[in-house]
Amino acid sequence: MRVLKLGGSVITVKEKPMTADVGNIRRLAEEIAAAGPGRLVVVHGGGSFGHPVAKRHGIAEGFTSRGQALGFSKTHRAMVALNSLVVDALVDLAVPAVSVTPSSFVVTDGGRIGAADFDVVRRLVDGGITPVLYGDAVLDRSRGFSILSGDQLAARLAVELGASRLVFAVDVDGVYTSNPKLSPDAQLIERLPLGRMRELVEVGGALTTDVTGGMLGKVSEAAAAVEAGVEVLIVNASRPGVILKALRGEPVTGTVLTR
Numbered sequence: 001m002r003v004l005k006l007g008g009s010v011i012t013v014k015e016k017p018m019t020a021d022v023g024n025i026r027r028l029a030e031e032i033a034a035a036g037p038g039r040l041v042v043v044h045g046g047g048s049f050g051h052p053v054a055k056r057h058g059i060a061e062g063f064t065s066r067g068q069a070l071g072f073s074k075t076h077r078a079m080v081a082l083n084s085l086v087v088d089a090l091v092d093l094a095v096p097a098v099s100v101t102p103s104s105f106v107v108t109d110g111g112r113i114g115a116a117d118f119d120v121v122r123r124l125v126d127g128g129i130t131p132v133l134y135g136d137a138v139l140d141r142s143r144g145f146s147i148l149s150g151d152q153l154a155a156r157l158a159v160e161l162g163a164s165r166l167v168f169a170v171d172v173d174g175v176y177t178s179n180p181k182l183s184p185d186a187q188l189i190e191r192l193p194l195g196r197m198r199e200l201v202e203v204g205g206a207l208t209t210d211v212t213g214g215m216l217g218k219v220s221e222a223a224a225a226v227e228a229g230v231e232v233l234i235v236n237a238s239r240p241g242v243i244l245k246a247l248r249g250e251p252v253t254g255t256v257l258t259r
């Protein structure tokens, strides 16, 4: 049983609102199809679909005005649009993918998933179907609503469903000593013990604020899965063949998170 989180940085063009990277989506669907029928859950991020709309309406900050209801709706709709591109690409290649809407069964509390019933997802997987979930605008017990990240959802699913492997697909080779897009000297960390994150990865400083948002957030969400004994990998899905290998359990360049 594997959980694959497809990063918004890979399946969308991040700097262009509502723009999917259809080439990457098709290629990744091909790699998933080629990996063969095994138990798999796919979760994807929002990239240029969910994030700009959610930000415009302050959805992650919770309920502040009635006017946000339309923003909640539009954020969800943007994610549904992206989700259907991913599901269509998979079904076209005969992968039995089924969209599962996170906001219809997850209510967060302060942005965190509390008790949630993963029975439907579990039964789909047991039935040989590949559920495809995504980061979504969700209801929140204390804030009214919130944004549930694909990263948090993927890690929780990996724990709940007893996955052996959780693969985070991003647009860089893994976790580096600092953001590789900003610092040419950044070095890839192939094995990253959770407790040494702050010591090995540069945080703070003007150029590295992205670490806190992007990669540091991902590693923190993944921690629960690592603690539960799931093998967690962060790999580069922009490189052809990497996801195929990662799903097959073959060695691949990237970062393995360890206890």
Ligand code: ADP
Pocket (backbone or CB within 6 Å): 006, 007, 008, 009, 010, 045, 047, 169, 170, 171, 172, 174, 175, 176, 177, 178, 179, 180, 181, 201, 202, 210, 211, 212, 213, 214, 215, 216
């Ligand atoms: P996604 O949306 O695809 O899930 P994010 O964009 O949130 O992924 O995170 C991946 C990005 O994190 C990379 O594109 C990279 O620019 C950035 N990043 C920041 N710090 C680091 C780091 N120390 N190592 C690797 N990537 C980093």
